[in-house]
Amino acid sequence: MHTETKDEMQEKILDAALKRFTHYGASKTTMNEIADDLHCSKASLYYYFPDKNAMHMAVLERIAEAYFQEMEKETQQVKSASKALNNIIEIRRIFVSKFCRLEIFKILQDGNSFFYAGMIKAKKREIEIHTEIIKAGIASGEFKVKHPAKAAELLVQSLMGLRFSVPDHFRNDADLNEEQFAQVIEKQKQLLEIFIKGMKA
Amino acid sequence: MHTETKDEMQEKILDAALKRFTHYGASKTTMNEIADDLHCSKASLYYYFPDKNAMHMAVLERIAEAYFQEMEKETQQVKSASKALNNIIEIRRIFVSKFCRLEIFKILQDGNSFFYAGMIKAKKREIEIHTEIIKAGIASGEFKVKHPAKAAELLVQSLMGLRFSVPDHFRNDADLNEEQFAQVIEKQKQLLEIFIKGMKA
């Protein structure tokens, strides 16, 4: 490894880890495999990250950051709030289809409180983004909503819930195939449409 | 057992089974326990039901029938479609809080196709009931919807999905505590409100 800074090496490790994760799933990837990919020893990995979990979290935070940044770009200069909300669904669709293979929920081993806290935070941020858009919609006269934050929370939760209720499996931990995923997206768009009508009234 | 007909005895078995299920959960109930409650032998149970699974299904079908009948009563003589949809949420709330302890989803052992088919059927029936109410709402001029069946499907799936997306656990198989359950119901009512507004537009 001929990197200049500690940070650079951490980034390289995260790159290698993410590559493995998206190909084979995070739970099937070992520290040795990542080390081998980088032509370094496993012990080196532990010089940059305290443990496997911290590395997993770093990978997750990185992709989450890209996700939210793309979303927040959408909240800047909103021409139409309706359009912005639709775009958000599309952003989420692309994000999920890109990273679904890393089996994010298999990492959540028994009450990992860091992961849990991170998910809560992500949820909040997603709702905040929706709140901003709805507020913009109110400002432009597009929507008539009393409590934008409440409406945003409800919208996000309703859209998210469809991921579990639309597919006909009753083992809700299983992940979705292409067709099921497409159906969920379609239903999300339909719900958003009627939800928007509801916010206009 | 001094019952007159085979049917009566089957009913008694179903009564005893349901009692056990709601107290201790279906997965924790053995055929011997049910037999003991009835002061009969386990072999007798097998005279009336081919196997444990068939008995489970019979119990499920019975409570499902009561559930749907109460719902269908709501579709008769609808004064206000909005009110009817709200009442349905209340019916479901009471039903779930009454039967949540029987741990219905632990029965679904690996690909039980009968259970699966039953759930699909129940889902359809629930959507049909909502379709009827929405159609009534259209007839009375309360709603303006092009495809009542599609709207009903979307509404039911959206409401159902909240059960998974509102609680902050990410192990979505766990069942809900009192507070989480109350939050889900509250969110369902909020969503219904805005969904109704959307159908009026």
Place this chain on the structure above:
DNA sequence: TTTTGACCTTGAAACTAAAAAAGTCAAAAA
């Protein structure tokens, strides 16, 4: 300061034995 081989520790499969529950049946009872 960074890297590493050698080493230790842990946790999750893979097996196993024992226990419990499911399911069967010929004979008895009604």
Place this chain on the structure above:
DNA sequence: TTTTTGACTTTTTTAGTTTCAAGGTCAAAA
């Protein structure tokens, strides 16, 4: 003839154990 049952076999679950790969540590080397 229909229903019930005790005694039985088979299947599933559970608890305990072994084993091994993967996680994690450290003193020495680069």
